Amino acid sequence: MNEETRTRREIEAAAPSLSGMWKMLSPRWRVIAVASLAICLFAASNLARPIVIQQAIDDGLIGGDGSAIVVASILFLALAFAGYVFQALSTYTVTWVGQQFLRDLRMRLFTHYQRLSMSFFDRESSGKLVARMTADMNALTDVLNNGFLMVVQALFLLLGTVVILFVLSWQLALISLIVLPPLVVATAIFRVYSAQAYEAVRDRISDVLVHMQETFAGMRVVQAYAREGHNVERFGAVNELNYEANLRTVRISSMYIPFIEWLGGVGVGLILYFGGRGVFGAEVSVGTVAAFIFYLNFIFQPIQQLSQVYDMLQSGTAALNKIFGLLAIEPELKEPRAAPPLARPVRGELKFDGVSFAYTPETVVLHSVGVTIEPGQRVALVGPTGAGKSTMAKLMMRFYDPTEGSVSLDGRDLRGVATAELRRTVIMVPQEGFLFSGTIAENILFGRPDATTEELIAACQALGVHDLIESLPSGYDTMVSYRGSRLSAGEKQLVSVARAFLADPPVLILDEATSSLDPGTESLVEAAIRRVLAGRTSVVIAHRLSTAEQAERVLVVDDGRIIEDGTHEELVTRDGYYAALHRKWMERSQPFEVASEAPD
Amino acid sequence: MTEEQLDLRAGAGLIAREIRRQARPLSLALLCALIWTIARLAIPVLTGEAIDRAIDVPGGPKLDLLLALALAVAAMAAVQGGAAAFRRYFAMSTSYRVETDLRGELYNRVNRLSFDYYDRTATGQLMSRGSTDLHEIQLLVVLIPINTAFLMMAVGAFFLLLRVHVALAVLAIGIYPLVTALTFRFYNKLFPATARVQQGLGDLTSVVEENIAGARLVRSFGREQHEIERLGRVADQIYDDNMEVARLRTAYTPLFFLLPALGQLVILAYGGWLVLEEQISVGEFVAFFQLLNMLVWPVQGLGEMVASAQRSVTSAARLWNVLREEPTIRQASHARSLPEGNGEVRFEDVWFSYEPDRPVLRDLSMRVPAGTAVALVGPTGCGKSTVAQLVPRFYDVDAGSIQIDGVDIRELKLQELRRSIGLVFEDTFLFSDTIGNNIAYGRLNASDEEIREAARLAQATEFIERLPEGYDTVVGEQGYSLSGGQRQRLAIARAVLTQPRVLILDDATSSVDARMEEEIRGALRQVMKGRTTIIISHRLATIALADQVVLLDEGRVLDMGTHTELMLSNERYREVLGQLAVTPR
Numbered sequence A: 001m002n003e004e005t006r007t008r009r010e011i012e013a014a015a016p017s018l019s020g021m022w023k024m025l026s027p028r029w030r031v032i033a034v035a036s037l038a039i040c041l042f043a044a045s046n047l048a049r050p051i052v053i054q055q056a057i058d059d060g061l062i063g064g065d066g067s068a069i070v071v072a073s074i075l076f077l078a079l080a081f082a083g084y085v086f087q088a089l090s091t092y093t094v095t096w097v098g099q100q101f102l103r104d105l106r107m108r109l110f111t112h113y114q115r116l117s118m119s120f121f122d123r124e125s126s127g128k129l130v131a132r133m134t135a136d137m138n139a140l141t142d143v144l145n146n147g148f149l150m151v152v153q154a155l156f157l158l159l160g161t162v163v164i165l166f167v168l169s170w171q172l173a174l175i176s177l178i179v180l181p182p183l184v185v186a187t188a189i190f191r192v193y194s195a196q197a198y199e200a201v202r203d204r205i206s207d208v209l210v211h212m213q214e215t216f217a218g219m220r221v222v223q224a225y226a227r228e229g230h231n232v233e234r235f236g237a238v239n240e241l242n243y244e245a246n247l248r249t250v251r252i253s254s255m256y257i258p259f260i261e262w263l264g265g266v267g268v269g270l271i272l273y274f275g276g277r278g279v280f281g282a283e284v285s286v287g288t289v290a291a292f293i294f295y296l297n298f299i300f301q302p303i304q305q306l307s308q309v310y311d312m313l314q315s316g317t318a319a320l321n322k323i324f325g326l327l328a329i330e331p332e333l334k335e336p337r338a339a340p341p342l343a344r345p346v347r348g349e350l351k352f353d354g355v356s357f358a359y360t361p362e363t364v365v366l367h368s369v370g371v372t373i374e375p376g377q378r379v380a381l382v383g384p385t386g387a388g389k390s391t392m393a394k395l396m397m398r399f400y401d402p403t404e405g406s407v408s409l410d411g412r413d414l415r416g417v418a419t420a421e422l423r424r425t426v427i428m429v430p431q432e433g434f435l436f437s438g439t440i441a442e443n444i445l446f447g448r449p450d451a452t453t454e455e456l457i458a459a460c461q462a463l464g465v466h467d468l469i470e471s472l473p474s475g476y477d478t479m480v481s482y483r484g485s486r487l488s489a490g491e492k493q494l495v496s497v498a499r500a501f502l503a504d505p506p507v508l509i510l511d512e513a514t515s516s517l518d519p520g521t522e523s524l525v526e527a528a529i530r531r532v533l534a535g536r537t538s539v540v541i542a543h544r545l546s547t548a549e550q551a552e553r554v555l556v557v558d559d560g561r562i563i564e565d566g567t568h569e570e571l572v573t574r575d576g577y578y579a580a581l582h583r584k585w586m587e588r589s590q591p592f593e594v595a596s597e598a599p600d
Numbered sequence B: 001m002t003e004e005q006l007d008l009r010a011g012a013g014l015i016a017r018e019i020r021r022q023a024r025p026l027s028l029a030l031l032c033a034l035i036w037t038i039a040r041l042a043i044p045v046l047t048g049e050a051i052d053r054a055i056d057v058p059g060g061p062k063l064d065l066l067l068a069l070a071l072a073v074a075a076m077a078a079v080q081g082g083a084a085a086f087r088r089y090f091a092m093s094t095s096y097r098v099e100t101d102l103r104g105e106l107y108n109r110v111n112r113l114s115f116d117y118y119d120r121t122a123t124g125q126l127m128s129r130g131s132t133d134l135h136e137i138q139l140l141v142v143l144i145p146i147n148t149a150f151l152m153m154a155v156g157a158f159f160l161l162l163r164v165h166v167a168l169a170v171l172a173i174g175i176y177p178l179v180t181a182l183t184f185r186f187y188n189k190l191f192p193a194t195a196r197v198q199q200g201l202g203d204l205t206s207v208v209e210e211n212i213a214g215a216r217l218v219r220s221f222g223r224e225q226h227e228i229e230r231l232g233r234v235a236d237q238i239y240d241d242n243m244e245v246a247r248l249r250t251a252y253t254p255l256f257f258l259l260p261a262l263g264q265l266v267i268l269a270y271g272g273w274l275v276l277e278e279q280i281s282v283g284e285f286v287a288f289f290q291l292l293n294m295l296v297w298p299v300q301g302l303g304e305m306v307a308s309a310q311r312s313v314t315s316a317a318r319l320w321n322v323l324r325e326e327p328t329i330r331q332a333s334h335a336r337s338l339p340e341g342n343g344e345v346r347f348e349d350v351w352f353s354y355e356p357d358r359p360v361l362r363d364l365s366m367r368v369p370a371g372t373a374v375a376l377v378g379p380t381g382c383g384k385s386t387v388a389q390l391v392p393r394f395y396d397v398d399a400g401s402i403q404i405d406g407v408d409i410r411e412l413k414l415q416e417l418r419r420s421i422g423l424v425f426e427d428t429f430l431f432s433d434t435i436g437n438n439i440a441y442g443r444l445n446a447s448d449e450e451i452r453e454a455a456r457l458a459q460a461t462e463f464i465e466r467l468p469e470g471y472d473t474v475v476g477e478q479g480y481s482l483s484g485g486q487r488q489r490l491a492i493a494r495a496v497l498t499q500p501r502v503l504i505l506d507d508a509t510s511s512v513d514a515r516m517e518e519e520i521r522g523a524l525r526q527v528m529k530g531r532t533t534i535i536i537s538h539r540l541a542t543i544a545l546a547d548q549v550v551l552l553d554e555g556r557v558l559d560m561g562t563h564t565e566l567m568l569s570n571e572r573y574r575e576v577l578g579q580l581a582v583t584p585r
Helices: A002-013 A015-062 A066-115 A118-123 A126-133 A135-168 A170-217 A219-224 A228-276 A286-327 A389-396 A419-425 A440-445 A453-463 A466-470 A489-503 A519-533 A545-550 A568-574 A577-588 A590-597 B008-021 B023-055 B063-112 B115-120 B123-164 B166-173 B176-213 B215-220 B224-276 B282-323 B384-390 B414-419 B435-442 B448-457 B461-466 B484-497 B514-528 B563-569 B571-578
Strands: A350-360 A363-373 A378-382 A404-409 A426-429 A507-511 A537-541 A553-558 A561-566 B345-353 B359-368 B373-377 B399-404 B421-424 B502-506 B532-536 B548-553 B556-561
Touching: A015 A066, A015 A135, A015 A286, A015 B224, A015 B282, A066 A126, A066 A135, A066 A286, A066 B176, A066 B224, A118 B215, A126 A135, A126 A286, A126 B176, A135 A170, A135 A286, A170 A219, A170 A228, A170 A286, A170 B063, A170 B123, A219 A228, A219 B063, A219 B115, A228 A286, A228 B023, A228 B063, A286 B023, A286 B282, A350 A389, A363 A389, A363 A404, A363 A561, A378 A389, A378 A545, A389 A507, A389 A537, A419 A426, A426 A489, A426 B215, A440 A453, A440 A489, A453 A466, A453 A489, A453 A519, A489 A519, A507 A519, A519 A545, A545 A577, A553 A568, A553 A577, A561 A568, A561 A577, A568 A577, B008 B023, B008 B063, B008 B123, B008 B282, B023 B063, B023 B123, B023 B282, B063 B123, B063 B282, B123 B166, B123 B282, B166 B224, B166 B282, B176 B215, B176 B224, B176 B282, B215 B224, B224 B282, B345 B384, B359 B384, B359 B399, B359 B548, B359 B556, B373 B384, B373 B571, B384 B502, B384 B532, B414 B421, B421 B484, B435 B448, B435 B484, B448 B461, B448 B484, B448 B514, B484 B514, B502 B514, B548 B563, B548 B571, B556 B563, B556 B571, B563 B571
Parallel strands: A378 A537, A378 A553, A426 A507, A507 A537, B373 B532, B373 B548, B421 B502, B502 B532
Antiparallel strands: A350 A363, A350 A404, A553 A561, B345 B359, B345 B399, B548 B556
16 A cells, blocks of 8 residues: 555656656657557557467368468468567667657756756765766666557557457456456565565675675785685675575565466466356357467466566656756856856956855855955965865856855956856866876867867977876877876876966966875976966965965965965964964974985 | 687586586476476367367267366466476576675685786776676576476477377478577677677766766866767767667567467468368367467577577686686795794895886895884885885795795795784775774774774874764765875774784875875874884875885885985985975075
């Protein structure tokens, strides 16, 4: 009962997604109609065959009429070929519609992802978003490729059979349909238990795979701590549990299947006995008895199929709801209706005017920040983790809109600037060098796709990274990817800086890497960063003393407020937060002092 | 990646071995299959008898005989059902048994292998051995008894038909071998096509993952349209591959229905004519129709099984390539226990190479006195990390020897040697388990107090206690994600808990920021007290923790001394460290 109401609720909840799905399918309604018709005609050609045989038996064999056999044979042949044609037609058209729909849906969802604001990606786990595009789409593929076909065919066969049986002999139909209720009940019970059992199998096999994956990936640690023996024992247990879960599914189906087969035999027995006795009069001929026996198959198969499809439809509907649920989310940042272009050339004056910001209403991250960054100024943001430095950077990029106040560029509120133009004007280099899969050249060209190879190389030479790239196995054509790539952290950073340099934006925001880079590239990276910051407005979230020292202006951010503002020299003497931080920095680099002073 | 060499004969041998091991349940399954076949064949025969002797007889139906035959049909159905259940049970449970056993064997084998094997084998490759390949073998084992039953049924049906009328039997059944052959061809073509679809779906996943991971960058550079086009190409490819599968299905599946129907047509036309000629009876006619109907499935199944056998032999051959691997590092036959001592480590004229003719260590000799700390310093590729891998015998030296407290490590019990060495790697691997269990990884029977003490020494107590569930917080891939510094401190706690005689820190502070490094350095200072320690680092502050510094270059010891001594006397040392200095003022 509980399950029933839950199912009904799910179906009601699915209404908007179903209408969304239909909107995408409706332009292809003609093909859908052809497919449905083909499925029905295929089923009909199957349904008609036993009648043809019945005619052949009654008129031909028993009636001794040779021409009836010839007619039946020709009809049978025609039905077989019609079945062939309609089956081929339905197989192709159903897949065509399904795959077209899936391709469109994939593109629509992915395009939607590109439209959504950064806040959305900060909130949602990436695993979930990937699953919408993969696992959920696959669940839909099942429904579209097989589910639709199976449902239409099974329902048509089932209803058609019942109608035909009643037309042939309503009394014998009633008798033989005695097997129907136990069949339906047994199948329903089986479905519940086997669904549970298969869910357990999925859990257990995932335990097995996770355990394997971890051991294989962490093999060095395993052996370093001599844990092999214990692991083998533990895995043995997990492996065995998976076996037992599988065995349970076997036990369940081993109870269901014999019952169904026995029920089929009972059906044949019933038809033989009651049909053969002739109690229902002359209308039940030998041919009719034979036809009933053949038709029995058309009752058993569809019911078993429908129970299979039921699970498929459930997960398909769930997937559809999740996908359309995502599609219904609107981007939080609205594109301005009319956005006149920024005055050229962009001077790069960034102004925070009474800006407050909160990710959630309870936690305010910025408290009415007011600051103006002059055109061409090199600014370092300094402060403890969580002070609001990155939030300020995100507001400058308009990844978020301020909760109160405004951020403006050259006097224009960012909310009134077209996103595409803003993105060309203000570019951010993230903390870790992120690489897209492709060549190094492609990764750098990401910043300005229309740049020529000469421009690309010139930019890299100007940055001092050309030699390093050339020294890689395939130079600029070295393949990299966002997962395993052979580049070191420093090399990735260099590619990332080169990308921004090629894009040449009037305003650059740089989130400095916190971790240290390998000694070989550290100095290269620092030189490249100096070069890329030169001659434009720049804001660096600084984690290093040297970076802060080089800035023209240091803003110390703490607890969502700017607490100190000045040059490095000014702030060091002011005896505030920055001066204290500077002292700590100097202490920490004590060994460095030894290193650089001792040789003198 | 180079194509793997496959020994198909060995693969078939592996499957044969598993089948021999499961001979008992498999023969029970075959016995059930035989009973099932007989019962199943009996039903159409009984139906035919009922028509000929009880229904279609002059003078009206014979009710007693009819009832008896109807009951016999129901009884046979019960036997058939029971046999089907047992056949299924034995077949499926055997197949899962085979899968489970082989997976255990694979797992045990991989655990026993040595580092050189992991260096050349990707985890993903081993995972697909343990999942897809095993599944392929499992599938074949299930299909064996089921298809044997089908085959018996086909043969039985053929003989039943033969007994009645030879020409009819040959004509009606003649088309079925063609169905089997076609099914085989179909699956052979379908498999690569579906594999391409899977490949495409994998590509799609990486594009989406990358796009989401790089969402900020995509927006920052305004490259949304480019990304949409990129996905479009993959989506189109998936569409094309799916339509290729659809074309194969369209070409073959309807044939699997048409051809058997032609067999039935033979019975209808030719059989019908034979009834009129009074060569066969009406009952026999109906029975054959039913028999032929039953064969549609089995003949397809046979083709499917042959295709499956082909694939599973390949899978088994791949599996065999792992199972036949032998560990390169083995314990000596009369291995001895660790001697008493405080962990003096000595390298004597050590030569080592990962690949032939490319020595990484060349005649390296050095001594780490018991209870002291030595830092290995040198440019990238000088061999300092290799040194760390040799002490626990992850690899064996090519020439020379390494001794702990005066004993060559190759003479020691392997597990004991490794337990006596605490290793902290550059990238900390955490298992998806609680923090407590991750710390206790090297010493399972550690008490809660001991775990807490290790955490305290590693200065990890503070952050652990701030976590939602403290020591019971699950971390690792599936759990709570920790920062680099936090992970590193857990690794230090893990190493400390085993109370190692020798502690090796391989770039333990490289992946954390300067502030975090200071905290970790505090932790290290604690745990290094009075313990033999080898530090590998390119961070000055970490190097400064050591009593002695060994300067390595090109696999040799170039110089040795305290940090200050080397700074003052060695140009190369200054050069190597110089790259670390902060930007010139």
